[in-house]
Amino acid sequence: MIPVAEARAALFDLVAPLPAEEVPLIEAAGRVLARPVSARRDQPPFAASSMDGYAMKAAEVERDAMFKVIGEAAAGHAFVGRVGPGQAVRIFTGAPIPEGTDFVVIQEDVGRAGDLITIVADPGNKTNIRPAGGDFTVGTTMSAPRILAPQDIALLASMNIPVVPVTRKPVVAILATGDELVMPGETPGPDQIIASNSFGLKAMLEGLGATARLLPIARDTLSSLRTAFELAEGADLIVSIGGASVGDHDLVGQAAADMGMARSFYKVAMRPGKPLMAGKLNGAAMVGLPGNPVSAMVCGHIFLAPMIRAMLGLGTDLPPLRQIALSADLDRNGPREHYMRAVIEGGSLRAFDNQDSSLLTVLSQANALLVRPPNDPPLKAGAMVNYLPL
Amino acid sequence: MIPVAEARAALFDLVAPLPAEEVPLIEAAGRVLARPVSARRDQPPFAASSMDGYAMKAAEVERDAMFKVIGEAAAGHAFVGRVGPGQAVRIFTGAPIPEGTDFVVIQEDVGRAGDLITIVADPGNKTNIRPAGGDFTVGTTMSAPRILAPQDIALLASMNIPVVPVTRKPVVAILATGDELVMPGETPGPDQIIASNSFGLKAMLEGLGATARLLPIARDTLSSLRTAFELAEGADLIVSIGGASVGDHDLVGQAAADMGMARSFYKVAMRPGKPLMAGKLNGAAMVGLPGNPVSAMVCGHIFLAPMIRAMLGLGTDLPPLRQIALSADLDRNGPREHYMRAVIEGGSLRAFDNQDSSLLTVLSQANALLVRPPNDPPLKAGAMVNYLPL
Numbered sequence: 001m002i003p004v005a006e007a008r009a010a011l012f013d014l015v016a017p018l019p020a021e022e023v024p025l026i027e028a029a030g031r032v033l034a035r036p037v038s039a040r041r042d043q044p045p046f047a048a049s050s051m052d053g054y055a056m057k058a059a060e061v062e063r064d065a066m067f068k069v070i071g072e073a074a075a076g077h078a079f080v081g082r083v084g085p086g087q088a089v090r091i092f093t094g095a096p097i098p099e100g101t102d103f104v105v106i107q108e109d110v111g112r113a114g115d116l117i118t119i120v121a122d123p124g125n126k127t128n129i130r131p132a133g134g135d136f137t138v139g140t141t142m143s144a145p146r147i148l149a150p151q152d153i154a155l156l157a158s159m160n161i162p163v164v165p166v167t168r169k170p171v172v173a174i175l176a177t178g179d180e181l182v183m184p185g186e187t188p189g190p191d192q193i194i195a196s197n198s199f200g201l202k203a204m205l206e207g208l209g210a211t212a213r214l215l216p217i218a219r220d221t222l223s224s225l226r227t228a229f230e231l232a233e234g235a236d237l238i239v240s241i242g243g244a245s246v247g248d249h250d251l252v253g254q255a256a257a258d259m260g261m262a263r264s265f266y267k268v269a270m271r272p273g274k275p276l277m278a279g280k281l282n283g284a285a286m287v288g289l290p291g292n293p294v295s296a297m298v299c300g301h302i303f304l305a306p307m308i309r310a311m312l313g314l315g316t317d318l319p320p321l322r323q324i325a326l327s328a329d330l331d332r333n334g335p336r337e338h339y340m341r342a343v344i345e346g347g348s349l350r351a352f353d354n355q356d357s358s359l360l361t362v363l364s365q366a367n368a369l370l371v372r373p374p375n376d377p378p379l380k381a382g383a384m385v386n387y388l389p390l
Numbered sequence: 391m392i393p394v395a396e397a398r399a400a401l402f403d404l405v406a407p408l409p410a411e412e413v414p415l416i417e418a419a420g421r422v423l424a425r426p427v428s429a430r431r432d433q434p435p436f437a438a439s440s441m442d443g444y445a446m447k448a449a450e451v452e453r454d455a456m457f458k459v460i461g462e463a464a465a466g467h468a469f470v471g472r473v474g475p476g477q478a479v480r481i482f483t484g485a486p487i488p489e490g491t492d493f494v495v496i497q498e499d500v501g502r503a504g505d506l507i508t509i510v511a512d513p514g515n516k517t518n519i520r521p522a523g524g525d526f527t528v529g530t531t532m533s534a535p536r537i538l539a540p541q542d543i544a545l546l547a548s549m550n551i552p553v554v555p556v557t558r559k560p561v562v563a564i565l566a567t568g569d570e571l572v573m574p575g576e577t578p579g580p581d582q583i584i585a586s587n588s589f590g591l592k593a594m595l596e597g598l599g600a601t602a603r604l605l606p607i608a609r610d611t612l613s614s615l616r617t618a619f620e621l622a623e624g625a626d627l628i629v630s631i632g633g634a635s636v637g638d639h640d641l642v643g644q645a646a647a648d649m650g651m652a653r654s655f656y657k658v659a660m661r662p663g664k665p666l667m668a669g670k671l672n673g674a675a676m677v678g679l680p681g682n683p684v685s686a687m688v689c690g691h692i693f694l695a696p697m698i699r700a701m702l703g704l705g706t707d708l709p710p711l712r713q714i715a716l717s718a719d720l721d722r723n724g725p726r727e728h729y730m731r732a733v734i735e736g737g738s739l740r741a742f743d744n745q746d747s748s749l750l751t752v753l754s755q756a757n758a759l760l761v762r763p764p765n766d767p768p769l770k771a772g773a774m775v776n777y778l779p780l
Binding site: 025026029030041043044045046050074075076077078093094095096130134135136140142148149150151152153154155156157158159160161162163178179180181183184185188189190191192193194195196197198199200201202203204206207214220291292293297300356358359360361363364366390 | 415416419420431433434435436440464465466467468483484485486520524525526530532538539540541542543544545546547548549550551552553568569570571573574575578579580581582583584585586587588589590591592593594596597604610681682683687690746748749750751753754756780
């Protein structure tokens with residue numbers, strides 16, 4: 001048996017960052033910026049007023065001073081001309097500062113009668129002017145890689161980047177296998193159940209930024225499995241579910257080997273989990289997950305999610321585990337790393353009593369996976385533990 | 391000026407939960423389950439083996455006992471017949487337990503020669519059988535409302551729910567206003583800048599589960615604004631950006647009032663921020679945000695996100711603020727609630743020095759908003775503060 005980290009390292013060897021593609025800015029949210037991009041303009045492109053008020057010369061600004069208003073500057077409409085001594089320009093937020101002025105007195109501090117204004121309150125020494133290029137200038141870069149958040153989209157718009165280089169989405173083909181499976185909406189026979197892992201993994205992988213394709217359920221024959229693998233053509237990653245251990249009915253490995261896969265098994269020291277199958281098949285990475293519903297989903301979090309991030313160019317560092325206090329005692333852990341379904345409520349974490357790997361109801365109630373290292377001693381309520389949010 | 395919570399309560403009065411619609415399970419991830427749904431089957435539908443091994447009578451299981459193998463049971467293929475004394479059935483994980491057996495000895499504990507097997511190791515007293523209905527039974531419900539996570543999708547599949555009732559997505563029309571704005575990709579005039587808030591807010595609102603429509607930029611004329619408001623037809627929420635304060639050039643409120651909106655202003659005691667405009671316009675909720683880029687995005691987090699959650703049926707409770715330690719001292723806060731752009735790194739939070747509400751570069755570098763209450767005293771490094779993740 002090998003530790004989880006060693007299995008993950010072997011899986012990272014199967015994938016590489018995908019190439020960049022260009023997408024319109026309006027479709028770029030949540031995508032991974034593939035390379036740094038540079039602003040095409042200065043922001044603001046001119047010194048601009050940050051308030052509604054009157055622009056004038058700072059040297060003339062004092063309480064009770066009077067000015068003649070000679071024009072107006074609004075956002076999108078600069079004042080054309082030069083402001084002389086004793087003159088002021090009515091100005092609105094975002095407007096370019098008129099030539100000859102270097103101070104904006106806010107409108108609340110001014111009295112007006114026709115074209116004449118008087119400063120009626122202490123205007124302070126804040127100029128209320130945003131300097132040209134104060135946010136960014138031509139060539140200022142946004143660093144990559146990064147998952148583009150809403151605030152990044154706003155900044156890219158402001159930089160006038162209408163088309164954005166992002167990493168191509170990984171395409172994952174998901175293959176559920178087994179004579180016992182039927183699709184949701186069908187009527188299962190007396191020996192059958194509904195395929196569920198493929199639906200859960202598709203949702204998980206798409207949430208991580210992949211495009212997931214569900215293949216038809218493969219039956220437990222070599223020809224059915226061969227057909228399914230052929231339908232995976234064009235995928236970057238093929239994920240099979242079930243049939244990947246060494247029982248007499250586990251044909252997935254044989255079918256993949258027949259098609260040329262250099263097949264590796266990893267007996268991973270984790271719970272829930274089982275041997276993983278992995279290799280390269282026709283240029284794609286291939287991972288075989290166990291068929292137990294919870295094992296498949298947990299392996300998705302522990303193994304597939306890091307592979308997707310690596311393909312997106314986000315590197316192989318893992319998001320740091322989070323820490324929280326236990327709300328109830330826990331027995332000692334065995335020799336395998338244990339990912340326990342748990343719920344965080346009221347600031348502490350409680351692991352569910354029944355951790356059987358077939359129980360999807362328990363997984364659905366969970367909002368965290370408690371991560372216990374091998375041979376972790378018994379823990380008391382209040383002890384700090386590591387977890388992954390779900 | 392009114393507190394943030396009071397403004398939010400007024401905005402909640404403008405919206406209500408939207409009706410449910412039915413979507414295919416494969417499109418349901420991330421949607422909000424609109425009402426509880428009930429399992430249409432038991433899982434597992436039969437007592438099933440949790441291991442590969444041999445099924446037999448528990449009463450006969452002991453070390454060195456011998457059995458004749460009379461058949462096989464695999465997932466999807468039950469053993470047909472009854473198992474008598476001294477008999478066993480080869481069984482694989484997920485297969486129905488044969489009639490007449492109530493124990494599975496794992497294959498590692500058995501020696502086999504032709505049709506005869508011998509138990510060669512202590513089999514313990516774990517039956518390795520999952521009882522029928524152990525995960526759920528017909529009528530077991532998944533509670534609503536909830537945002538459907540990948541593990542919920544897997545459970546719904548397993549319950550045989552191919553079509554899922556979810557809350558309809560709120561449709562938000564986003565209206566950027568101002569003669570100074572052009573779209574990304576255009577060449578701005580010397581007085582102009584690029585529309586950025588509308589793009590950032592679209593990304594934010596869609597990430598929250600809404601469908602966002604960008605309207606054409608409205609110019610600073612009543613007729614242009616009227617045209618834009620007419621294009622918002624069919625939206626549940628209209629969000630205008632800019633032109634919502636009381637300056638001479640702020641025509642948005644006048645245009646909305648001309649179209650029948652009962653218009654309210656809320657001077658909100660927050661930074662960054664400005665008066666909000668709000669009301670009902672042709673049956674839709676309408677919110678006018680300030681035009682400063684950072685103010686608009688922060689108001690999106692503080693005001694629009696809770697409105698979207700309320701429309702999705704998720705209620706009006708806010709996600710709890712999180713707590714973290716400061717990494718540097720902070721001055722006292724003024725009389726307004728302050729949402730400071732900040733970055734969390736290495737387990738502590740640092741607020742950026744320059745909090746000017748025009749600086750999108752600072753917002754893009756931030757991963758959190760530090761939330762400071764009105765009149766918060768000076769804080770030392772190490773003090774615990776509240777924040778919202780970005």
